Amino acid sequence: MTGAAPIHLLGFGLVSLAMVLTPGPNMIYLLSRTLCQGRRAGLVSLAGVATGFVCYMLCAALGITALLLVMPYAYDALRAAGAAYLLLLAWQAVRPGGRSPFELRALPIARGRRLYLSALLTALLNPKAAVLYLSLLPQFMTPHGDVFLQSIELGTTQILVSLTVNGLIVIAAGSVAVFLTRRPAWVLMQRWLMGVVLLGLAARLAFDRPR
Template identity: 35%
Template sequence: MSLQFLLTALIVVLVPGTGVIYTLAMGLGRGRVAALWAALGCTFGIVPALLAAMLGLAAALHASAVLFQAVKFAGVAYLLWLAWQALKSGGALNVQEDSGETNGWRIAWRGVLINVLNPKLSIFFLALLPPFLSGDPASVGTEMAVMGGTFMALTFGVFVIYGLFAAQAREVILGNARLMRWINRSFAAIFAALAGRLALDRA
């Protein structure tokens, strides 16, 4: 595994996307433990896309417009639901003084779905990994598994940092009702914008 791959993967992970936004929302809305569960869920949500890339299913998804559209619009609907949960009082992503839901498995599952319902992720792996392979057909599977595992480790580490930062900031915003309303509306707008961007994506 090359240094070039590590740097490329780190840059990709550092750029805020849907998973980062979700982890930040959980850190601000529910605290440190929830942020860790969110980071864990988003990380494990990578597994299906990685397996799809390794098995060549990403190419089939790319070739099948119907399948791509079905997964894509399921993802759009889910992101819009998350936007509503940020606005709704007591919603799963709503920042509030009461820490609300603390069911770690449920928090993690939502993070898993964020990545599972993003058809672009498997295609992304199909494009990211091959340039860094050695070219030895006998070791392709092992190399992709190692690079995928490394990408997941980087994802978890970076997301934990984002989440813990957000959890620390939670202590600052609690008690400021106006700021909490602004943050909730901002998260809702971001998830809605991500849903719109996903809806416009093509295979």
């Protein structure tokens, strides 16, 4: 069985890091929950977010594997669809009047299972996670290798990156919130940074030859 190449694991890890460092639904939820209920609630929520990523990883691994076996040209279709979607996201990020997803909010107190399930739902509905697993992950795989194994390896890399960064954010939630709220220019900068990153990824998907 052929797993993911080290260079592909590194590349996907860097993309995952760039995505998780840009304020989005998961980061905002974890920050908001931690500030409202404390660090323990934030860590329970982080477990829910991690479970959501595992669900995405398994669905992507099974779905992409089946698709590439049934349709020889599915790789090209995924690449084209991914490029188009990334271009749309890039435009939404930089268009005049565009809004950042960054907005801390007050959350109702939740306990136990409800706390975990709320975080899980937030992760499952996160469009950035969908982009990573449905559009970007296939671009770091070798279609002639073991697609399922590569999907698991790449997905595990993303989950480890996300858990590390978001775990640090939960631990330092107060300082992170102060940093973001006192620097309104950060909102504009992260929109343009994300737009440029997405545009570059879209170009890569559109013009790269299948491996």
